[in-house]
Amino acid sequence: MIVLEGKSVFNDICMGNISFYKRKESVIKRYKVEDTDAEIKRFESAKEKGKKQLQSLYEKALADVGEANAAIFEIHQMMLEDLDYCESIINIINSQQVNAEYAVGVTADNFTAMFAAMDDAYMQGRAADVKDVSERLLKILTNAEDGIQILNDKVVIAADDLVPSETVQLDKDKVLGFIMQNGSANSHTAILARSMGIPAIIGLGEDLKKEFDGKYVIVDGFHGKVYIEPDEETLAVMEKRRKESLERKELLQQLKDKEDITLDGTKINIYANIGNSSDVGNVLKNDANGIGLFRSEFLYLENSDYPTEEQQFAAYKTVAENMAGKKVIIRTLDIGADKKVDYFKLDKEENPALGYRAIRICLTRKEIFKTQLRALYRAAVFGNISIMFPMIxxxxxxxxxxxxxAQVKEELKQEGIPFKENVETGIMIETPASVMISDELAKEVDFFSVGTNDLTQYTLAIDRQNQKLEPFYNAHHKAVLKMIKMAADNAHAEGKWIGICGELGADITLTEEFLKMGIDELSVSASMVLEVRKRVREIDLTK
Structure with missing residues (x-):
């Protein structure tokens, strides 16, 4: 038996044979051309054909994995029109008098290396997108066949990593799980695994060898382990755990439509976190009582330019209407730190987590902020929207x-545009400063929501993106828990409510402690709603 260890991106267990993803790589040859105009036309023709292929993939992905995950193919279509990318290819053809394939290959290598070298994890992820788009062009230019993976049986897919066009073409009914040499929690493989609800382990490195193709494997997504050709004892243990996991899922389904209430009658709101409007279906499917965190920055991350007021209004309105009166808390723009957007043209910072981000951008670039606030106050007419401000x-x-x-309201009034006058407003408690003056802040707002990820980072002086510091990172640190309790006491002293929307909200080992602190609301990923509800209903605060 061989045991590999990596990082899990979805907690579950699967068993089956490994199937290494097989690609048909395009062979690029360099040759001189006399007619560069004709070669540029070849490139332009391939680009148009590529866009049509991507539109077909978008439509397939829409049906398979939903709008949020399908959106990557719209982004790829835009990448094919990117001026820097296209100009690089055309310049190479003209200046070196070479064939289009070679120009695409060189440009792909340059852009991929550029993105991969960036500090920001989101931008590093774009390297795979450039590679995917370029490979599509090369296949069209060389008349190569598409390397679609044909799966005859249910298997565990193994690879270095998968790009979007590869994941979308997989037969989802035949995929038991994923094991990857590389990848990140934000990779397309990880996103797909979470949307499909199957185990996935990334970062296995060179220990995951192609010679394992066809071998029987157990993927333990709870502990980030892969057992290749497991022995009888391991097989028996994991079979038992898989059966328990399935039974637990079935039992959790029985908690739908049940109250979020403890044995002693203490009520709490269990809400869900979302990234965009297409996530609402999952919120309703898992019976969340509302949305505790709508990360509005994803509207900016997915756009090639500042989203307009109408774009934002449509997204917020859709969510509000679909939630049919249930609370929807929308966090204003939280760009900066590990979430960078090119068109914001933010300067490189030595310590971006402590830099120009979130509300600091909004208060100094007021037109961007006003556009978002106008959209939010207009959308609030169509549902129960609250607004939350980060990094206070x-x-x-x-x-x-x-x-x-006040300025935004006056402008809307003057223009005769309908908006909701009294919208509940709150702030994120995610800095030690906000905790220490939470008694004063509670007088100014309607609610607090604790962002435990950043609060832990700033309290412990530990960059949560730095893997070397993982042994020192303790989300259960007494200082963090005492800060949450202080914020809760100060909120309640002013008659205001307080929730938690960071990762700790879904940590069921702390649920009872949070309830004892007086936390009124927990917002978690949609898939954890029923799990947290189960824990809440087991607690008796009188004991």
Missing amino acids: ISVEEVKAIKVII
């Missing part, structure tokens, strides 16, 4: 926000 460190910031809100 002072009362002065909250007062400055209120001035801008």
